[in-house]
Amino acid sequence: MNVIFKQRGEAIDYTPTADVASGDVVVQGELVGVAKLDIKAGNLGALAVTGVFDFPKATGAGSTMAAGVKAYWDEAAKVATEDAASGANKYLGKTVAEAGDEAATVRVRLSQ
Numbered sequence: 001m002n003v004i005f006k007q008r009g010e011a012i013d014y015t016p017t018a019d020v021a022s023g024d025v026v027v028q029g030e031l032v033g034v035a036k037l038d039i040k041a042g043n044l045g046a047l048a049v050t051g052v053f054d055f056p057k058a059t060g061a062g063s064t065m066a067a068g069v070k071a072y073w074d075e076a077a078k079v080a081t082e083d084a085a086s087g088a089n090k091y092l093g094k095t096v097a098e099a100g101d102e103a104a105t106v107r108v109r110l111s112q
Contacts, residue, residue, distance in 0.1 A: 011036060011046040020045065025055070025073055031112060032073050032090050049112050052096060054105040055080035065099045071108045080106050 012033060020026060020039040026047055033047025055073070057065060057080045065071065071080045072089035080092060093111035 010050045011048050013044055014039065014047045015044050016041055025075075025078070027073065027075055027090050030090060032092055032110070034110070048110065050110050052107060052109045055092065055108050056104060057081070057099055057106040059102055059104055061101055063101050064103075065095050065106045067095050067098045069095050071095050071106065080108060 014026065014033065014035075016026070016039050018041050020035045022035055022037050024035045026033050026035060031049065033049045034051075034053055036046045036048050039045030055071070056078060057063065058077070065080070065082055069082055070084075071082065071092045071094065072084050073092050074081050074083070074085070074089045081089060083089060084091070091112075093109045095106055096109050097107045099106035
């Protein structure tokens with residue numbers, strides 16, 4: 001059987017088991033996506049898996065994230081971080097701008 005093209009891949013189909021709000025981060029194994037719109041439980045929706053997004057990050061001393069570093073999603077804390085936590089945090093992509101200690105968000109280019 002030959003490979004069959006299905007879609008461009010900037011977004012993927014997703015049917016959640018619980019309601020998902022627009023902007024929620026959804027982790028499926030090693031795949032991380034962002035809900036493009038609200039998705040009701042059991043209904044088909046879409047997750048963005050490419051693009052540039054502002055993700056929440058920790059603030060305070062030592063929390064600066066430089067531009068061009070790998071960013072991971074900490075599902076427990078609901079923040080982007082540079083710490084892979086030995087694979088517990090899932091790879092998001094790379095930061096595209098520095099986010100200082102007091103910045104509440106960091107800009108990340110999703111890259112799966």
